[in-house]
Amino acid sequence: MKATQQISGAGIGLRTQHYQTILESRPDVPWFEVLTDNYMGAGGLPLYHLEQVRDIYPISFHGVGLSLGSADPVNLKYLTKLKQLIERYQPEHVSDHLAWVSLNNHYAHELLPFPYTQEALSLISEKINTVQDYLGRALIVENPSTYLDFNYSEMPEWQFIQEIVNKTGCDLLMDINNIYVSAMNHNFNPLEYIANIPCQHVKEIHLAGYEDKGTHLYDTHGYRIHKEVWSLYEKALTYFKATPTLIEWDTDIPDFSVLLEEADKAQLYLNKYEQQEQYA
Amino acid sequence: MxxxxxxxxxxxxxxxxxxxxxxxxxxxxxxxxxxxxxxxxxxxxxxxxxxxxxxxxxxxxxxxxxxxxxxxxxxxxxxxxxxxxxxxxxxxxxxxxxxxxxxxxxxxxxxxxLYLSDVACLEWAWHRAFHARDHSGLNINKLNFLSEEQQENLVFKLPPGSALISSDYPIHKIWNANQQGNENDDVIDLDEGSVKLLVWRKKFDMHIDLLQEDEWAFLNKINQQEKFNYICETDEQSLDIALLLPQCVKQGWIADFYIFE
Structure with missing residues (x-):
């Protein structure tokens, strides 16, 4: 197995539909992101395919099962399995979400929102610290996209993220599509959000396509990236620098060539930013 | 709040x-x-x-x-x-x-x-075997090194994640006819009789094997983790163990063993 490598450039989310294409044609993709929760089984083809991909490409791990925002304690069985996968596949990044997916060990398997309160801050910080201590590495935490707001939140989301970083030293995954979706749904300025993120902690960026439902934007991950999100991404790079960027696609998964086109486009933005920096 | x-x-x-x-x-x-x-x-x-x-x-x-x-x-x-x-x-x-x-x-x-529940049972068994722990199959040579006492406490094991399923309907045919590329106009006779199946995985190849009555009975004994010695003693009259054991090993249905302590 390859040694851990530094991730850079525009990667693509690994999906089962593309195993064959990837393993046969070995496309020029700098890294793949693996949905950790799809590899929790004891054996079989999924783990075999993952091993084959890992032998060729650097990978990152991305999951939802830590349920960081839940009032439940961290599921130790899940955490143990996650650690085993990390030790076996040596991902460069390990990330999860600022959301909850379970309560009383009942799993909704969906990223659910919570109020940005001091209570939530203490709870989530403690859980992130537990996870980081157990894994022996910094966890990367992703900002959510949300469709409702709690009227008793005590701070905006970006301040909550600042506080989480201060209390845990965790790193951040900034999903530009999520920022845009939430900004449109809750009427805030996405640039103000980005400007308030501790940029030195941003280790990864996600890009995906949303769906305009008329009454709200929905984070479908089933479309090409919208031009408004590309525009926001370009501006975000001036804050976050040439951060490794991932193309996410989870529903109505298209031919691999479509994802390659989106990744190439993201790479152009990354190259453009680096060139501008060089001549600045 | x-x-x-x-x-x-x-x-x-x-x-x-x-x-x-x-x-x-x-x-x-x-x-x-x-x-x-x-x-x-x-x-x-x-x-x-x-x-x-x-x-x-x-x-x-x-x-x-x-x-x-x-x-x-x-x-x-x-x-x-x-x-x-x-x-x-x-x-x-x-x-x-x-x-x-x-x-x-x-x-x-x-x-x-009537058959839908049994088809679901078959699909769940397939799913569990697909994600089950990998195994390398039975190393028959290891049996030669067992002491007499160990042989008395020998327990065979089916492949990890495997399942024995019986149905009054030909669910293996229903399953097969509904796989991509297998669609045809052949009629499946729901009254053709009950079936007994073993769903298991050999390396990465999934299998749904149709079992004979004696194979079913023998593999059920194995699946209940009864000592092989005990199976031989109690089922000597009804099962031809001398025939069934090599047959099941050859098929890959017996994947491992352990010594009960």
Missing amino acids: ISIQSMQTLFMNAIFENLEKPVATNELGKHLTYNERLSVDEQISIYRDSVFGGLIMALQEIYPVCHKLVGQDFFDFMATQYINKHQSLSPDLTDYGEHLANFISHFKQADSL
């Missing part, structure tokens, strides 16, 4: 409650910011639909033949009823759906599809 625990309890209840009496939805709504474009119920429904959509999709991926047999609308209806009755208790979504076969057997709307 309500605690995180109380809010999340309300939220979960709102997602899974009977929408004719949206008690939790209304209560949760008191804690949400006013949205001029979406009512409280519409805001919560975005999450409710995502949760149900995700779980239905998970069931559809585990039970593709059942889905094909009943069609999208009926499958969605049946899966929704199942989700309302059975919570997901694991962060691993591949653990969800274990009770669907039993659920279908009591689901009145599926009464006319």
